[in-house]
Amino acid sequence: DRKLMTLTAAEHIAGKIAVSPDGNLIAVPWKFRDAGVDLYRSNDGEHVRHFSTTLFDSASFGPQTGRLLLLETQQEIACFETSDFREVFRLRVGDGCFGFRMSPDERYLVTLHDGSGGTHLKLWDVRAGVQISTLYGHTDRPLAAAFSPDAQTLATVGEDGTLRLWHVSAGQQIGVLYRQSEPLTAVAFTPDGRTLAAGPIVTSSRQTVRFWTL
Numbered sequence: 001d002r003k004l005m006t007l008t009a010a011e012h013i014a015g016k017i018a019v020s021p022d023g024n025l026i027a028v029p030w031k032f033r034d035a036g037v038d039l040y041r042s043n044d045g046e047h048v049r050h051f052s053t054t055l056f057d058s059a060s061f062g063p064q065t066g067r068l069l070l071l072e073t074q075q076e077i078a079c080f081e082t083s084d085f086r087e088v089f090r091l092r093v094g095d096g097c098f099g100f101r102m103s104p105d106e107r108y109l110v111t112l113h114d115g116s117g118g119t120h121l122k123l124w125d126v127r128a129g130v131q132i133s134t135l136y137g138h139t140d141r142p143l144a145a146a147f148s149p150d151a152q153t154l155a156t157v158g159e160d161g162t163l164r165l166w167h168v169s170a171g172q173q174i175g176v177l178y179r180q181s182e183p184l185t186a187v188a189f190t191p192d193g194r195t196l197a198a199g200p201i202v203t204s205s206r207q208t209v210r211f212w213t214l
Contacts, residue, residue, distance in 0.1 A: 006045070020061045020068075025082055027059040027068065037070060039082070049085060063104045071100060074115070091129065093122060099144075102126070103151035108168060110154060114141045121145065121156060123171055133171025137164055143185050149193040153214075157184035163198045177212060 018027040025048065026040045037059045039048040051059075051070055058071035067088060068080045074097050079088040093100075096115015103109070109124040121135040121142055140159035147154055147168070154166040161181055165174040178184075182202040186209075189196055196214055200207035 018060050020066045020082065021063060022066055025061070025066075025068075027061070029053075029059055039068070058099075060100075060102065062102060062106050064106050069100070069102065071097065074098065077109070077111070089126070089129065091124065091126070093124070101145045101147065103147040103168075104149055105151050108132075108147065108151055110145050110147070110156075112142045112145065119158075123154070123168060132169075135166055135171065135173065137173050137176075138162065140183075143183065144187050146187045146189055146196075148189050149191060153193075155187045155189065155196055155198070157187045157198055159183045163187065163196075178210070 019025070019042070024042055026042050027037050028040065029037050036050055036052040038050050040046065041048060053070055053072050060069050061067065062069065066082055068082055070078050072078050075092055075095060077091045077093055077100060080086065081088060091109070093111045094113065095117065096113045097111045098114060099112040101110050107125065107127055109126050111122045111124065113120050113122065119138050119141055123132040123135065124130070125132055138156065138158040138160050142156050142158040145154060145156045152168055153174070154168050156164050156166065161179055161183055162176050163178040163184055164176050166172065167174055178198065180202060184198055185200065187196070187198040194214055196212045197209050199209035201210045
């Protein structure tokens with residue numbers, strides 16, 4: 001392994017770094033003076049564009065198109081073409097949104113909320129620009145979400161220590177797959193959709209990731 005480049009700034013990285021599907025762009029969230037998300041070219045580290053936002057862990061790329069998605073406020077998600085930075089759509093998702101995840105086919109979007117409406121998730125049909133359903137079940141803040149490869153199943157984890165499965169088109173909970181007293185912070189499907197991973201699973205001596213066959 002060898003180091004390709006170093007991205008230098010006077011700010012602090014404030015959330016998860018995202019890489020475009022083709023590997024050409026890197027989105028880095030910064031905080032403090034120039035709070036926002038900066039885009040860099042991966043081949044030479046050249047700065048491409050700055051997007052202002054106060055929500056630091058708020059950038060991702062569309063799995064198919066590579067479009068940039070930003071949670072610009074706790075009420076709006078904006079989508080931009082990365083070729084000319086033209087705004088493709090803007091979705092008003094309601095109060096208290098602090099995170100989101102797009103489905104592999106880019107048809108659906110799930111938003112995570114913890115505001116005036118309580119702890120919940122919302123499912124959106126991106127192509128139609130409409131909300132499909134509101135998902136209640138987590139008793140504390142949801143922390144992560146993942147769609148299955150066919151976009152028919154949604155898995156979520158949260159502060160309440162539960163791993164929950166949801167039927168996307170029906171907008172209903174399938175069930176609680178796992179429960180513990182400590183928060184679960186990460187969840188992911190394997191590319192074939194047959195296995196689900198979540199963690200950290202907390203035992204008396206260590207933290208692990210657990211896998212389930214679906």
